[in-house]
Amino acid sequence: MIRKPTFRSLRQSRFLLLLIALVLLLLVSPFLGDSLIHEAYFVLLSALVMLSAVRIASENRVQQIVALVLAVPWLAMSLWGLFQEHTNLTIAASLLFAVFGVYVLGLVLGRIISAPEVDFDIILGAVAAYLLIAIIWTTTYIIIYNFDPQAFALIEGETRPLFHQFLYFSLTTLTTLGYGDITPVHPFAQVWATLEAVVGTLYMALLVARLVGMYHSQKPRAR
Numbered sequence: 001m002i003r004k005p006t007f008r009s010l011r012q013s014r015f016l017l018l019l020i021a022l023v024l025l026l027l028v029s030p031f032l033g034d035s036l037i038h039e040a041y042f043v044l045l046s047a048l049v050m051l052s053a054v055r056i057a058s059e060n061r062v063q064q065i066v067a068l069v070l071a072v073p074w075l076a077m078s079l080w081g082l083f084q085e086h087t088n089l090t091i092a093a094s095l096l097f098a099v100f101g102v103y104v105l106g107l108v109l110g111r112i113i114s115a116p117e118v119d120f121d122i123i124l125g126a127v128a129a130y131l132l133i134a135i136i137w138t139t140t141y142i143i144i145y146n147f148d149p150q151a152f153a154l155i156e157g158e159t160r161p162l163f164h165q166f167l168y169f170s171l172t173t174l175t176t177l178g179y180g181d182i183t184p185v186h187p188f189a190q191v192w193a194t195l196e197a198v199v200g201t202l203y204m205a206l207l208v209a210r211l212v213g214m215y216h217s218q219k220p221r222a223r
Helices: 007-011 016-031 036-056 061-083 087-114 120-147 163-174 187-218
Strands: none
Touching (some): 016 120, 016 163, 036 087, 087 120, 087 187, 120 187
């Protein structure tokens, strides 16, 4: 049986802060425009995601150093990008954020797989990993768009998509919902979006199988 969360367990949770940061990024990003102050808020929220992710790696010094090596240059590029808009700078910052996201995703999944039992913290980590997949793909869509602005057919009337629009597209693709109001046009973008749908489906199937297996292995055997 999964132990009920307590205040102490929530305070010691490795994944709670990451999950809160990811949810805040999801919920707040639609209200952020392309003004300087809005972009600064977005950088702050993204930095919160990175800070909470560094905490996950805090037990291992090497992992923490790797996380900081990826996070610090991203922060410098993002702050520079607030005052000087440049496509190459956007691509470089997005690429660093995507690599950082993949690295953190690996850490989270590693802890879920190696966990001896299912507890509330593992559930939080599983949810955080799912949202992290969506944000990683969002970042890659931004990179593709910066390389080729014609790679996506956007919502009618939109000329320059913001982060939340690609996040919306990423989440609808990951969940295989697919409203079709934003569609990939370039062949690579089409294959990449399809791959996200495959990853989302496999993640849910493998995660449920893993958690159910862990749950049954920790159930007391009848005498």
